[in-house]
Amino acid sequence: MIEVEKLTKDYGPIRALDGVSFEVRKGEIVGFLGPNGAGKTTCMKIITGFLSATSGTARIGGQDVVEHGVEVRRRVGYLPENAPLYPDMTTREYLSFVGALRGIPPDALPDRVRHVAETVGVADRLEQEIGTLSKGYRQRVGLAQAMIHDPEILILDEPTSGLDPNQIVEIRALIREIGRDRTVILSTHNLPEVTATCNRLIIIHRGRIAADGTPDQIQAVHGGGNAYLVEVLPAKDIRPEDVFRGLQYVEKVAALDRPDTDALAFRVEARGEADVRADLFQACARGGLTLVGLRRDRADLETIFQRITLQ
Amino acid sequence: MKNILTIARREFHAYFGSPVAYIAIAVYLVLLGVTFFFKIPFLLPKDGFFEAKEATLRPMFEWSIFLFTIFLPAISMRLLAEERKMGTLEILLTLPVTDTEVVLGKWLGAVGFLAVAVALTLAYPILVVALGKPDVGPLVGGYFGVLLVGASYLAVGLLASSWTNSQITAFIAAIVICSFFTFVDRVPEALGIHAVEAFQVMSFNHHFRSIARGVIDTRDLVFFASVILGAITLAGHSLESRKWR
């Protein structure tokens, strides 16, 4: 659906994007994550055709965003950072204006405006001037504007910034709903948001992609490998280390100091990426060990994010 | 075409949503009325309307064009500069519209505003008809010419507005360009140069006078059409160039 190839963008001497490539398939909800100034907004501006890349290409549905600007923009809904809207128009006027330019027929427009306004929760503010709306409401009108033509692709730059917690939950649910049969790229500074809404994560750092994959994959790759914390009760004549070492997929076993429990704790590293928890459980049972604790040992996204972006 | 009209309509409404528009129109009408009673040195060395006892609106038209060099840049300055500053341009230009449709729509919206302002001056010719029997040719030609000059100024103002995100810069740039090309035909007179022709062909004033006589000359129409199309095209290019900065 979206193919981005070796995008580079220079603003004068500043290199904002440096050879970014990725592909987004239909039905994916991709979260852009990265520190301030990483290049998330720049990347979105290029995909939507507002800016041109210094080099590299972006295609939507196989069409180049520069050569087929108008066709591509028809299929995309875009919410820019900070939702820049005309302050002198009312919500209704504004959504009708965007809807008209989106090619919605005049007789269908009022219903469509009402529908998106209800979807994002601004139906009670339709006659209010946008300039007098609170930040969160403006953000919602911005979202409504991006969805008014029911686009195949939504590109949302920090869609939940400025929203209250209730509204954040609603908007996330809405994005997940939309993402079932459409494609969404959103950027955020909120890590829980990524795990709550996105099925894929792209971490951008200094204009490059530092990590790309499902939260699980990223944790596996960047979160200290495929390791498990195993706790078993001490048993006579059985050395738990030997039981674990006897498994062919186990790479390394280390005993951990756990003065707070009677159980023995180990950190078991497995080869490959497959989840071996079920297997470990059975291995313990076979070996006569009583398993009392078993979980994956890996850094959470927050730690991974810091590790990647503080280098 | 539909997109151009949608954008034009928004611009037109935006003007009448703010008190600035009403104030600008009021000031314009009042200052215009002044020509009926006073003479204005240099610009209109002839007597005022009542003193001259002539049933003509020539002084009003010429004064109007002079006022336009300030009044219309004030109207056009916000067209693109404001959108750039506020970031609203980003949504507008990522809608399925072309840059050309955007600049044409904006210009047309401003021309609509101009048309309202000019229509309100129709009270003056009614006065003239009541007082004497003016020639219809110069009257219609004068109005047509005033609209053409105004539409050209707005195109120039739109271009200036596309260069910057500061409205005041756009305002000043447009005043400078418009007044230069309006009064450039006075240069030979002032400096005692003989190359009158060369200065006249690029002067708004010169082409306006020609139309205001009531005869439509293609050369004048071509002049205004090329100024308008040229400025709008350049404004479109300058919008496009944002992408590369």
Ligand SMILES: Nc1ncnc2c1ncn2[C@@H]1O[C@H](COP(=O)(O)OP(=O)(O)OP(=O)(O)O)[C@@H](O)[C@H]1O
């Ligand atoms: N118009 C511009 N002119 C010059 N530099 C710019 C411009 N826009 C962005 N930059 C620079 O490009 C880099 C990337 O900016 P960008 O806005 O894409 O970051 P971001 O990831 O969206 O950051 P944030 O999380 O703060 O929104 C930054 O160093 C920024 O200063």
Ligand SMILES: [Mg+2]
């Ligand atoms: Mg940003």
